[in-house]
Amino acid sequence: MTEFTPLASLIGGMMIGLSAVLLMLWEGRIAGISGIAGRLLPPYRDGAFFSRFGFVIGLVAAPLAMIALGAEVSQTVSSNIPLMIAAGLLVGFGSVWGNGCTSGHGVCGLSRLSTRSFVATGVFMATAFVTVFLVRHVIGA
Amino acid sequence: MSFLVNLAFGLLFGAGLVVSGMSDPAKVLNFLDLFGTWDPSLAFVMGGAVLVTFAGYRLVLARGEPIVGTRFHLPTRSDIDARVVAGPAIFGIGWGLGGFCPGPALTALGLGATGTLTFIPAMILGMWAARLLAEGTAAPRAA
Incomplete structure (x- = not known):
């Protein structure tokens, strides 16, 4: 059971949207995390490595900065190691193979009314x- | 310069994930559990994000060019090929298993949970494999 948090989730979502808009304003790129993280490893085809690296460092640092400022950050992550390895491989492969994840297709793509992103978002949600x-409910874990 | 600006954008994005509760896989999995402990919060995150991005992109794209660089790097394809269905189908299964998509997983990295520390290397490996495979079979495309 987790608490339904409509207001905090709406505000957090708007912060995510603002970040996506600012990234488009600054250097004209889509804030797609699979696209950004997937290009941290070689081969490098454009000069945007340090931009992507900076964005990822910011993502990783965000909760640590908030904790340092006194915020409480709680999470429940499965400690089933084989499950998390399988999940990671599927998420990594699928998001890059499909050119986007919840941010690239879900947030940025839907906002651009992209047909491909509507299809992608429908499929991964399903x-x-x-x-x-x-x-x-079937295996009953 | 772009490193620092992007670091600030990443901080804002990551803070948004934490504030919205999406950095907690339990909250994501409960959104996906329609017939169990359903928590609709994720719909409000998507709603807020799309609302701001939809409006913001219109203002920004009307400028004609970004502040740095000469053009907007926007995907131009509109065809539905096998990859745009198969990729998300695979991604969704992994998302449903672990409750992590790429953004929240990276945000969780510094908190050091065992599940996160095993998920991230696997995710990076999966991303790399998909890129190498894609670039070996077709011309590179913008994401």
Whole structure:
């Protein structure tokens, strides 16, 4: 059970949107995390490595900065190691293979009214809903 | 310069993930559990993000060019190929298993949970494999 947080989630979502808009304003790029993180490893085809590296460092540092400022950051992560390795491989491969994840297709793509992003978002939402249904209600984990 | 500016954008994005609760996989998994402990919060995150991005992109793109660089790097494709269905299908299964998509997973890295520390290297490996495979089979495309 987690608490339904409509206001905090709306505000947090708007912060994510603002970051995406600022990145487009600054250097004209889509704030897609799979695209950004997926290009941290070689081969390097454009000169944007340090931009991407900076963005990722900011992402990683954000909760640590908030904790340093006195915020409480709680999370529950599965400690099932084989499950998390499988999940990581699928998330990494699938998001890059499909050219985007929840941010690139979900936030930026839907905002651009991209047909491909509407399809992608519909598909990953569907397989995620089915996966959770199977894991929690059929297998009964 | 671009490093520092992007670091600030990443901080804002990451803070948004934490404030919205999306850095917690339990909250994401509960959104995906329609027939169990459903938590609709994720819909409000997407709603807030799309609202701001939809309006903001219109203002920004009307400028004609970004502050740094000469053009906007926007995807131009509109065809539905196998990859734009298969990729998200695979991604969704992994998302449903672990409750992490790439952004929240990176945000969770510094908190050091065992599950995160195993998820991240696997994710990076998966991303790299997809890129090498994609670039070996087709012309590179913008994401």
